Amino acid sequence: MSDLNFGADLFSEFDRLQRQMASVFGGFPSSIRSGPFGAFPQINIGSTDDSIEIVAFAPGVDPQKLDVSIDKGLLSISGERGSAQPESTGDDMRTYAQERFIGTFRRVIELPQHADPDKVTAQYTNGCLTVSIGKREASKPRAVTVQ
Structure with missing residues (x-):
């Protein structure tokens, strides 16, 4: 007989175990795919034969407030998104819920060699911010002639 006793809802037990493990390891993501839900901006990463394509979904961001840089194999995307709400007309507006991200942000992506x-x-x-990074010539696929 097993010493483990799970309740009727096994998925809630897995969820509880995942939260406990995250608290033990500090809650830091182990990769870009395990980043926190709701991280801003959301990104897609893909590649072609000639380039690496990164699309950051950043609606409502002024392009002049975006900063894209590469240093030591890391792509950094940072910027600021302001409020989309109109200025108050004298009445004090109370916010009950706010799901849209407002403020400064920074995403760092490790690039392949x-x-x-x-x-x-x-x-x-x-x-959408589309960043295209070319691949080094030595890494591109090429055909080899058999003699």
């Missing part, structure tokens, strides 16, 4: 920091472009369109 084959990323070329000299070949970077960034473009902000329709609330």
Whole structure:
């Protein structure tokens, strides 16, 4: 007979165990995919044969307040998003819930070794910041002729 006794809801027990493990290890994410829910901006990362493509979803951010930099193999995206609420018209507005992120933010992404920091472009369109980082020539796939 087992010494483990789980309640009727096994998933709630797994959730409790996950929270306990997170508190033991300080709650730090182990990778970009395990970052905190609601991290801003949300990102997608992909690649082509020639480049690494990163899309950061940052609606409501002034492109002039975005900073994109690469240092020691890390891509840093930082900026600030202000409030979308109109200025108060003299009446004191009480906020009961606020789900939209407001304030400064910073996301850091570790780049693969084959990323070329000299070949970077960034473009902000329709609330999406697209960063394209070229790959080093030595890492690109190439055909080898069999003799």
